[in-house]
Amino acid sequence: MMINKIIDTILPSRCFSCGIIVSDPFALCTSCWQDVKFLTPPYCDICAMPLPFPSEEAQKCGKCLTDPPIFERIRAAVQYNDMTGKMVMRLKYAGQIGMAVLMARQLAKYAEQEGEEALLVPVPLHWTRMLRRTYNQSALIAQHLSTITGQKYDPFILKRRVATKSLKGMSGKQRGEMVGRAFEINKAHRAKLAGATIILIDDVLTSGATSRACAKTLLKAGAKNIILLSWARVMSAA
Template sequence: MFLKASFAPLVDLVYPPRCPSCGAGIAAQQGLCTDCWSELVIPGEPSCEKCQRPFGNASLEQGAICAPCMADPPLHDGIAAAALYNDASRQLVLSFKHGRKIALAPMLARLILTRLPALDGEWLIVPVPLHRSRIWQRGYNQSALLGQEIARRRNQKMLYDGLIRRKRTPPLGGLGKKARARALSGAITFNPKRARQLNGARVLLVDDVMTSGATTQACVKALKRAGVNKVRIACFARVLDEAL
């Protein structure tokens, strides 16, 4: 830590700090400029205890559940999203996922942690899996990088291969609910080599973006089949158009 702090001025001299979103000059590495910070939209409170969907009625008490969750209770035990999916968060996600800016992982993980309740006791941090062909193409699983940072900062165990994606699925954007379900059918399963660790465990499922929820739903179902006791979901950005 001392060496890192000692070399920080030299690093800043050779690589002047730039906002990873817009490229503007900033005071320190691993941050955003003031304008980009202001464009991020943090999910409001109060929100649904189950899915974090913000309520329009500020008088509702903590622990309230939204109508969709009452009508169709989710299998998971809560969602923690750092930001809502808008132009600002989208730019960060694209830079992180497709722009190979893996140095964004610590900052994005810190933002997730500001929204994540305390993890009481022992939890397993499990990333949403990528198919091996996507890992070969991209070189890394962005969800695993976020999970690694969260595990380190919350002093929890990281289980990189708790879930397996057995087949490569097409992009789910634009597909209807039934089409998404067909695309994901049989695609994600728990790793039989990790069955003993997963059985009875509490799992924090980590993803970069939660859009329709179809992928995380498939992951939660696979974890439940493995005997996982509790599953929470943590992501950087979440699509909730009605909340913007």
């Protein structure tokens, strides 16, 4: 349409990172994409941590063999680094909500592998933080994933009943203690969990303490299994 051409001329799409003009309104420029490290096989079939060599058969890392995680599977699109961390910060704090579209596009292939009946559930924010930020970045990613994959999503199943302080700088044990009882199920939505496959959506996987607390709450309420999808992963994370 002519109006769209006029808008594109006056307000052209720009790279989310450096601001250079790009053709896709929800993308990075070619140069900035080169600073994004995607997580690809060979990796553990369960936790997706890199393995040293490829194999024809599904493999598990040593940790998943000796101490299986609560999740059926964990997948992340990219490694957390300066570029992908900056993208997360701009989504969370700078109002660049279009970044959620880019992230959802990269996670869609993993969500689609779980089937149409899987339910997308974002890691929730406490209402006090929602007041300050006005949106939940994980819910935005889940919403766009739902549009791409056709899977249903419910941003209200999980509630964060405790306004925990920032987990930055804490050990894995400290994080676990902090968020252990932070979540609960919204009773009005509880029936959706019976026997359900839940795709839990988060923006960054660090120690996994928050996502594990969410998963325990969902499983206790009747969910069958939990798949964790995260845009970025800190590679030292457990």
